[in-house]
Amino acid sequence: MTVTGRFSSAFGRRLRDDKTHKRVRKTSVTQQVLEQLEGGNVSKAVSVLFVSLEPVSYWLYKLLLRSCSSASLAVQTRKVVSHLVTFSPLPPIVLLNRAIETYGKIGCVNDARELFEQMPERDGGSWNALITACAQNKVHDEVFRTFRRMNRDGIRATETSFAGVLKSCGLILDLRLLRQLHCAVIKHGFSGNVDLETSFVDVYGKCRDMSDARRVFDEIKHPSDVSWNVIVRRYLEMGSNDDAVGMFFKMLELNVRPLIHTVSSAVLACSRTMDLEVGTLIHGIAVKLSFVPDTIVSTSIFDMYVKCGRLESARRVFDQTESKDLKSWTSAMSGYAMNGITRDARELFDLMPERNIVSWNAMLGGYVRANEWEEALDFLALMRKEVEDIDNVTLVWILNVCSGVSDVQMGKQAHGFIYRHGYDTNVIVANALLGMYGKCGTFGSANTLFRQMSELRDEVSWNALLNGLAQLGRSEHAISFFEGMQLEAKPSKYTLATLLAGCANIPALRLGKATHGFLIRNGYEVDIVIRGAMVDMYSKCRCLDYAIEVFDEAGTRDLILWNSIIRGCCRNGRSKEVFELFMLMEDEGVKPDHVTFLGILHACIREGHVELGFQYFSSMSTKYLILPQVEHYDCMFELYCKYGCLHKLEEFLLLMPFDPTIQMLTRVYDACQSHGWKKLEAWAAKRLHERSSPAATVL
Structure with missing residues (x-):
């Protein structure tokens, strides 16, 4: 007898057993399955069922499907469904719906679709289960296709159907489709469903249509805490920080208890606007709600205090956090590092009980952002000893260090590592490498490298190459590459600002004018950054009239733009206009900074306004609360020496909070020799001798 025959014979004998034995075995199989499930062994429980040649109760199938879903067991789910459809020719529709839902939850959307198509009968729940399964697995086309089939078959959509389609809308960000869906929900009479309305608020916000998002939110009769969280979060993501905070406090006025994430979002909005007063108030609310121990809330409060310059408060929040895990340590350290407070960041880094690559990257990134290259190099040496695996973020920071110290050899070594380990296919790493070579x-x-990147390169790649060309003064190459870029990618405003800055540094008037013309012809918005770059480019290219024209066309003018035109006037020998510009600047309510006063003092030097120069210098600290820097003192030395006001210089020396630099002393010595000012000349000579002596050098 063949193996197949023996199996058939055995199978036949088992099927011919009497009903009593069958009942015993059935109970035995169920009991074995339950015992395995109670022991947490889902796979074993499914195996017990699968080898059984008899059906079991439907509730057991349902229990097994739920267990497979929780453990994300795909093969075991298929076995349960196979056993069900084999031994139950007409299983309940609701049980098959649960099977479709299980397939969706464990990522087996094809199995879910296949089971749906094989069902002899379906109800609305079947359609909803498939729509939900496809939505969960981001198979958006299938979601919309199934929803249309459902409508064509005359199956009335439910809240669950719309929820699944809405989920896909939120991922593909199709505003037109979203509005059609919104109309359908209202038509079907579901406009009072808080969960659906909240989903619409969410997706409208994701589609960057906050006016409709707010309109839908205001129409919700009783918004839930989730509804409030969604509207606050969407305002935050749109950069409407004041609206986010406003909605948070409106929520409190209506006695709705906020979620942890809502509090965190409100604090983050205060961080962005650097509103310390409101941020501190929300901190107090978080304390009353007992939310501060939560890592998400404490981290956002810590970050807010750091950005607002309250380092003691930030550290106190961190120290008071009871359960500090790796994530909270890293977040706190990153808060310092990313805000340039590297000393405190390193202190926390050294105290961390454990570290991962994210921690190391954050600290290295802090040094890079602060341009602390020696510290970055030392930290890299430490990383090399203690970290085995690095990632693409580490490589980007390493390439930034190579750029900062202009060490192309170290950059080439990094390039070799990138190539050997396959990181050259990562566009972010490739762009950082391109930027390093350019800088x-x-x-x-x-x-x-740019040519090797081929299809990998993007707008950032072109920016890096154009920036490198502009810095090298190769304006002709930059023009040709800029023309090539237009065939492959649309230049962004950042690209054009980069080009204008490069033209200013060379200077290259022809390329600058070409870039300006491109902006106008292609309808780019000339914002404050682009306008400032154009003013700077034209003034450095000795076309001050063009610079003034661009400046006058500005609707709003910030401090950077005022400083650019003031420096431009000084650079082009039109110093008299600087004083008029400064008065206009004050009339517009723009507060000057140390750069502004450098321009004014240089104008005083050119025009010979000694007394006026001293008045401006004095007003820095008395009127504008700006501490004069070495450059400002140097300007005063130049002003007094150039026009022979050495008696004024003697008085000025008595006011200095630090010793004059060698450059200042040399200028004083030369001026005294020219004007026969012997006493001050002798003093300057003595100080210069002290500075140049070996003992002084050692000290």
Whole structure:
């Protein structure tokens, strides 16, 4: 007898057992399955069922499906469904619906679709289960296709159907489709469903249509805490920080208890606007709600205090956090590092009980952002000893360090590592590598890499190459590459600002004018950043009239723009206009800074306004609360020495909070020799001798 025959014979004998034995075995199988499930062994429980050649109770199938879903067991789910459809020719529709839902939850959307198509009968729950399964697995086309089939078959959509389609709308961000869906929900009479209305608020916000998001929110009769969380979060993501905070406090006025994430979002909004007063108030609310121990809330409060310059308060929040895990340690340390407070960041880093690559990257990134290259190099040496695996973020920071110290050889070593380990296919790493070669002045290597990137390159790649060319003064190459970029990618405002800055540094008037013309012809918005770059470019290219024209066309003018035109006037020998510009600047309510006063003092030097120069210098600290820097003192030395006001210089020396630099002393010595001011000349000579002596050098 063949193996197949023996199996058939055995199978036949089992099927011919009497009903009593069958009942015993059935109970035995169920009991075995339950015992395995109670022991937490879902796979074993499914195996017990699968080898059984008899059906079991429907509730057991349902229990097994739920267990497989919780454990994300795909093979075991297929076995349960296979056993069900084999031994129950007409299983309940609701049980098959649960099977479709289980497939969706464990990521087996094809199995869910196949089971749905094989069902002899379906109800609305079947359609909802498939729509939900496809939505959960981001198979958006299938979601919409199933929803249309459902409507064509005359199946009335429910809240669950719309929830699944809404989920897909929120991921593909199709505003037109969203509005059609919204109309359908109202037509079906579901406009009073808080969960659906909240979903619409969420998706409208994700589609960046906050006017409709707010309109839908205001129409919700009784918004839930989730509804409030969604509207606050969407305002935050749109950059409407004041609206986010306003909605948070409106929520409190209506006695709705906020969620942890809502409090965190409100604090983050205060961080962005640096509103310490409101941020402190929300901190107090978080304390009353007992939310501060939560890592999400404490981290956002910590970050708010750091950005507002309250380091003691920030550290106190961190120290008072009871359960500090790796994430909270890293978040706190990153808060310091990313805000340039590297000393405190390193202190926390050294105290961390454990670290991961994210921690190391955050600290290294802090040094890079603060341009602390020596510290970054030392930290890299430490990383090399203690960290085995690095990622693409680490490589980007390493390449930034190479750029900062202009060490192209170290950059080439990093390039070799990137190539050997397959990171060259990562566009972010490739762009950082391209930027490094450009900033180090090795255009040949940058150009070769750029061509090798081929289809990988994007707008950032073009920016890096154009920036490198502009810095090298190769304006002709920059023009040709800019023309090539237009065939492959649309230049962003950042690209054009980069080009204008490069033209200013060369200077390259022809390329600057071409870039200006491109902006106008293609309808780009000339914002404050682009306008400032144009003013700077034209003034450095000795076309001050063009710079003034661009400046006058500005609707709003910030401090950077005022400083650009003031420096431009000084640079182009039109110093008299600086004083008029300064008065206009004050009339517009723009507060000057130390850069503004450097321009004014240079104008005083050019025009010979000694007394006026001293008045402006004095007003820095008395009127504008700006502490004069070495450059401002140097300007005063130049002003007094150039026009022979050495008696004024003697009085000025008595007011200085630090010793004059060698450059200042040399200027004083030369001026005294020219004007026969012997006493001050002798003093300057003595101080210069002290500065240049070996003992002084050692000290």
